[in-house]
Amino acid sequence: MGVERDPKPDAAGGSGITAGFRAFETVPEGRRLNSATPLDKTFPPRHAAAMAFESESPLDSLWKEYGRAFQDWDDLTLARWLAQTLGELEGRAWRLSHPLVGAYRLGAQLAHEKQIWFKRLATPPAAYAESPCCRAPFLPLLTRDVRESGLICQHCNETLVPFDEIPADIRAEIEAWAQQYEPVHAVAHWDDRQRRSAGNYDAAYENAAERAEQLLARAGREIAPKLLNSYAAAVWEDQDECLEVRPEDVQL
Numbered sequence: 001m002g003v004e005r006d007p008k009p010d011a012a013g014g015s016g017i018t019a020g021f022r023a024f025e026t027v028p029e030g031r032r033l034n035s036a037t038p039l040d041k042t043f044p045p046r047h048a049a050a051m052a053f054e055s056e057s058p059l060d061s062l063w064k065e066y067g068r069a070f071q072d073w074d075d076l077t078l079a080r081w082l083a084q085t086l087g088e089l090e091g092r093a094w095r096l097s098h099p100l101v102g103a104y105r106l107g108a109q110l111a112h113e114k115q116i117w118f119k120r121l122a123t124p125p126a127a128y129a130e131s132p133c134c135r136a137p138f139l140p141l142l143t144r145d146v147r148e149s150g151l152i153c154q155h156c157n158e159t160l161v162p163f164d165e166i167p168a169d170i171r172a173e174i175e176a177w178a179q180q181y182e183p184v185h186a187v188a189h190w191d192d193r194q195r196r197s198a199g200n201y202d203a204a205y206e207n208a209a210e211r212a213e214q215l216l217a218r219a220g221r222e223i224a225p226k227l228l229n230s231y232a233a234a235v236w237e238d239q240d241e242c243l244e245v246r247p248e249d250v251q252l
């Protein structure tokens, strides 16, 4: 698409609004985007490697600062805000990078720590079912790892819907999409031998990034909206940090 990619990681640490549950993925030297955010730091990590991750990136600190706004709220205020915001989120498929989703996730993280949903201080909109993982309202995230991880809970970051339990009418389409995405994403993780055999690795990487942009756009345009047949709202991941695809590169 002719978009020039910055060869260096963004000094500010990538897109701050973008959630960082993938921050711990191994990225080849020199290709690392500092896409970490602390949004999921206190959640059980998706990868064991994350256990050892203790560093404080500038972006981590920034998200912590953002999150402090919620810490001043009492439990009832937080519960009511989350319930009301779920009402605003209802009926749409949202980019993970959307500021409203980012704010909701900050509040949801704190609510999870404080067990807000167990206390039943506020009633979420009726369209939201209760999550089996943490009893928060059902808010699934679609990622390229859906075949292994299923749809991810935006409250506790655990698997909310295992892949096999995704409604059958959309599962085949999601599976085909994820299967197409896998070899594209894998280009970012090629070893030296694979890179050498490709000849021009930079061109292969750039091609893969453009392909990822298209695949992510399809997820947002075609796949995520279909999740609304089964769920009150849905979120889709609109970035690929390993291929340096930012939300603004993914055009609907």
Ligand SMILES: [Zn+2]
Binding pocket: 131, 133, 134, 135, 136, 153, 154, 155, 156, 157, 158, 160
């Ligand atoms: Zn959960």
